[in-house]
Amino acid sequence: MKFGIHLPQAGPAATPAAIQAAAKQAEDLGFADVWVSDHLVVPRKRQYPPSAYIIEPLIALTWAASATRTVGLGTTVLVVPLRPPVLLAKMLASLDLMSEGRVIFGGASGWLKEEFEALGVPYETRGVRTDEALDIIRRCWNEDPIDVTAPVSGVKMVDMRAKPQPSRPIPIWIGGHSNAAFRRAVKLGDGWHGGFQPPERAAEIVARLRRDRPEESFTLSMRTRWDALEENPDEILREFVAYREAGIQHLVAEPRQRDLDSWLRCGEAFAKIFERAASC
Numbered sequence: 001m002k003f004g005i006h007l008p009q010a011g012p013a014a015t016p017a018a019i020q021a022a023a024k025q026a027e028d029l030g031f032a033d034v035w036v037s038d039h040l041v042v043p044r045k046r047q048y049p050p051s052a053y054i055i056e057p058l059i060a061l062t063w064a065a066s067a068t069r070t071v072g073l074g075t076t077v078l079v080v081p082l083r084p085p086v087l088l089a090k091m092l093a094s095l096d097l098m099s100e101g102r103v104i105f106g107g108a109s110g111w112l113k114e115e116f117e118a119l120g121v122p123y124e125t126r127g128v129r130t131d132e133a134l135d136i137i138r139r140c141w142n143e144d145p146i147d148v149t150a151p152v153s154g155v156k157m158v159d160m161r162a163k164p165q166p167s168r169p170i171p172i173w174i175g176g177h178s179n180a181a182f183r184r185a186v187k188l189g190d191g192w193h194g195g196f197q198p199p200e201r202a203a204e205i206v207a208r209l210r211r212d213r214p215e216e217s218f219t220l221s222m223r224t225r226w227d228a229l230e231e232n233p234d235e236i237l238r239e240f241v242a243y244r245e246a247g248i249q250h251l252v253a254e255p256r257q258r259d260l261d262s263w264l265r266c267g268e269a270f271a272k273i274f275e276r277a278a279s280c
Contacts, residue, residue: 001240001243001244001248001249001250001251001277002032002033002249002250002251003031003032003250003251003252003253003270003274004026004031004032004033004034004035004072004074004250004251004252004253005022005026005031005034005035005252005253005254005255005267005270006034006035006036006037006076006223006252006253006254006255007019007022007023007026007034007035007036007060007064008022008255008257008260008263009036009037009054009055009057009060010037010049010050010051010053010054010055011050011051011053011258012053012258012259013257013258013259013260013262013263014053014054014055015260016063017260018260018263019055019060019063019064020063020064020066020067021260021264022034022064022260022263022264022267023064023065023067023068023071024067024068025264025267025268026071026267027068027069027070027071029267029268029271030271031071031267031271032071032072032250033071033072033073033074033102033104033252034061034064034068034071034072034073034074035074035075035076035106035223035252036055036057036060036061036064036074036075036076037049037054037057037075037076037077038054038057038075038077038078038079039052039054039079039112039115040054040056040079040082040115040118040119041114041115041118041119042054042112042114042115043112043114046112057075057078058075058091058092058095061073061075061095061103062095062098065095065098065099065102070102071102072102072103072104073095073099073102073103073104074103074104074105074106074173074252075104075105075106075107076106076175076193076195076223076252077106077107077108077173077175077193078105078106078107078108079107079108079109079110079112079115080107080108080109080110080129080130080133080134081109081110081116081121081125081126081129081130081133081153082110082115082116082119082121084155085132085133085134085136085137085140085150085153085155086136086140086155086157086162088133088137089136089137089140089141089162090140090162092105092137092166092170093140093141093164093165093166093170094164096166096167096168096170097164097166097167101166101167101168103170104170104171104173105170105171105172105173106172106173106174106175106193106221107130107134107172107173107174107175108130108174108175108176108181109126109127109129109130109176109180109181109184110126110130125152127180127184128152129152129153130184131184131188132150132152132153132155133150133153134172134184134188135148135150135188136148136150136153136155136157137172138172140162140165141165141166141169141170142165144161144162144163144165145159145160145161146159146160146161146162147159147160169190171190171191171219172188172189172190172191173185173189173190173191173192173193173219173221174188174189174191174192174193175192175193175194175195176194177194177195177197177205182205182208182209185209185213186209186212186213189218190217190218190219191218191219191220191221192205192209192218192219192220192221193221193222193223194220194221194222194223195222195223196223196224196225197222199239199242199243199245199246199248200246202222202243202246202247202248203245203246203247205220206220206246206247206248207247210247219249219250220247220248220249220250221248221249221250221251221252222243222248222250222251222252223251223252223254224239224251224252224253224254225254226239226253226254226270227253227254227255227256227257227266228253228255228266228267228269228270228273229255229257229262229265229266229269230256233269233272233273233276236273237273237276237277237280240273240274240277240280241277241280244277253270255267255270
């Protein structure tokens with residue numbers, strides 16, 4: 001079992017200094033990776049996401065990468081159809097090269113209709129746009145020259161080049177809990193990255209995905225709502241073990257703290273819990 005932690009990318013805790021401090025702490029404490037979320041615009045009266053102040057995820061990860069050397073850099077998750085796929089491929093490849101191979105690309109089709117409308121992207125075609133985008137991204141990373149025709153998103157590339165290409169396969173973890181998301185993960189992903197599902201539901205999802213993708217390299221990951229300063233450490237440990245027994249290989253903790261000092265204390269508390277979990 002590996003574990004990661006979300007960076008202070010949103011809300012009052014989100015500052016340039018906080019992102020780098022939290023990333024450096026995660027690396028020093030032995031977390032496998034650090035993570036950021038994605039929303040570009042949010043309706044004013046929406047209860048979730050809890051803040052409209054969200055630093056753009058790839059910018060935030062680049063800032064974190066510049067302050068670290070080994071910790072992984074993940075997106076939980078990018079809304080894939082909201083960005084032009086060629087541009088997204090270029091940005092991810094560039095970040096992976098600049099960080100010396102540390103990126104985990106978590107991506108999904110999205111759910112917030114108003115966000116699609118704000119960006120002029122048809123909400124109803126988000127699924128097929130995601131599938132097209134993932135194909136285009138992989139072609140940009142692996143082919144030279146590139147020939148692509150994507151009828152829904154309108155991308156057309158004939159004898160095109162998109163350098164630099166990543167020096168290693170960037171893992172793509174597909175997010176989402178719908179049947180379409182599970183099918184996409186099996187067909188197009190290197191892993192699945194879920195969010196906020198209890199261990200009992202996680203076990204059902206693991207069983208479903210492992211029927212088609214039994215290989216250990218297909219990573220099963222879960223983002224949690226845990227906050228080590230606000231929840232009972234023993235309860236977090238109990239759920240950690242339950243996720244592991246369900247077949248989850250990777251967990252992402254998400255502190256809810258609103259200032260940097262509390263965020264760092266939460267990271268330290270998580271490290272102690274995960275150290276205890278290693279002996280369970």
